[in-house]
Amino acid sequence: MYPLLLLITLGLAPTVAFASNQDASGALTSAGEIDLPALLEIQAGKVLRRLRDDPDARASELASAIQAARIEQAAKQAALLDTPEIQRAIAQARLRILTEALRKYEVRTQRPPMEAIDALALDLYEAYPEQYALPRRIRIAHISRFTNPEDPQETPTMMSDLFERMKGGEDFGVLAKAYSQAPNAQDGGGVKEWLIQPRDMSEQPPFIQQAFELQVLGQVTEPFESGTGWHIVMLEEETSGEPIPYETVKRGIHADLIADYQTRRFDEMMKALRPTEDLTELSDHFKQLVIERMERLSAGGNASTAAD
Structure with a gap:
């Protein structure tokens, strides 16, 4: 063997x-x-x-x-x-x-009682509904223009003027068709695809951050710079907060709870394996070992010098 x-x-x-x-x-x-x-x-x-x-x-x-x-x-x-x-x-x-x-x-x-896991999983699902809901989705329209490298103030000035005209009641789609340089300008600046809100917005580009700050249909952002141009975004449609059925997420909640239980049990076991006796004698013994080790090294060095 x-x-x-x-x-x-x-x-x-x-x-x-x-x-x-x-x-x-x-x-x-x-x-x-x-x-x-x-x-x-x-x-x-x-x-x-x-x-x-x-x-x-x-x-x-x-x-x-x-x-x-x-x-x-x-x-x-x-x-x-x-x-x-x-x-x-x-x-x-x-x-x-x-x-x-x-x-x-x-x-x-070490498996926890599944009856307890079932009960706790349902409690978590009901106590934190925002964690078990579909993310917010929005559809937007935007007016976008490139920054003029020969006159950097031209584009922000124009976008500010368009923003004031919107506040005065002019139609966003009409202005998008007339002034936006984006490919969707002839569609009134509308974007057909839904945007799904990321969990962490802090690392998203300014365009996405500005879009998801809009909360009311028809609301528009002030002009802002992102990438190589300037933009105004309008919120056209949204769906948010639809709960995910419990049966769909139950397995994932169970897995997290079981993993947490097993981790705590292992930590408790490792804690029980640590020495609990008085370590004073062990410390003195360790010091003596160090002294003996240094003496052997010193003796070895002297013997080597003598041999030379």
Whole structure:
């Protein structure tokens, strides 16, 4: 049997995350807790049986194992494995693998009561209707003119004059046909497509921001600059706030609630694994280890100097 360390090197040991209930029951201690090394061994046995029965998988894993062995041999010859930085990195990698395996195992096995999830999901749907509604949609018309590079004030002056004429009662469509330089000018500046309001307006261009600030049908913006020209926008039609049926969004709400529950359960488990005893003695012990380490380094340096 391959050693467990080799399976971890091959990236196979984390399959513990997908352990079956039967595997988990086989790795229970007398106290009813999961014995993670035992669970890894069970999963390793499954991997080995797959390698035994699948020649292509066996060849691929064997090539990976050979490469891993050669890398480790080269690292030993270069004395890299004795380097503190390498030792720390290996320890941290092992911890990450085991933590992620444990997290996935917890996520798979810890399921909240679905009756409670159903009730909470419906409460959220009713309490925050704006989160479960279709976004606002609008149809607009606009008058747009390019900025005259030879006379930059010409276009904003003309647009201001058009805005005042609209306030005086002149028809937006008639003015659009006469003065707009946009391709839809002959349609009275109307845009056939619906614009859907983005959730985050802060990163939208000025044209979109100005359009969605309009709240009343027939309302127009003041002239504003965007891109290479100036614009006046009018709100022609809108639909907003239509609720999405609960059955349509229920699955997504459930998934969010379950993920939040599992994350909190894992955080609680990791908190329980932290040491709770008095750390004073451990701190003193650590200081002593540092002193001994420095003494060995000092002795090694003196011996090297003497040898020179």
